[in-house]
Amino acid sequence: MNINRSVTLSLLQLIRDLTNKATELEGVGIKLVATDEMIEKITATMFEINGVKPMSVGPLHLSLIDYISGDIEEHDFISLLFTAGAAVR
Known part of the structure; x- marks a missing residue:
């Protein structure tokens, strides 16, 4: 398993x-803004590690929400992420 995939899997689990x-x-009844900020930073880092440009992450954010909710599997999200990263390299 390559290092980007390992780190991405760890970041996905953290998210x-x-x-x-x-x-x-x-x-x-507790809302922590810090949690939302951490999730945003982790997500941005995950996209950066995989070479995804900020302008092209729109659909990936929707897919990330689908992953978090369990609507798509981890490997499906990773495939979309790597495809988006490869497209901008």
Whole structure:
């Protein structure tokens, strides 16, 4: 497994964990802006590591939301991410 894929998988899991924790906290009336900011920074880092330009991430954000919600599998999101990164290289 290449290093980009390993790091991307770890970042995806971190995004999912943070999102789930934020949802759990919101369920008891706690909203942490810091959690949203961390998720945004981690997402931007993941896109940067994979060579995805900021202008081309629109559809990937939707796919990331689908991944977090469980609507698409990890390998499907990674495939979309790597394709988007390869297209801008």
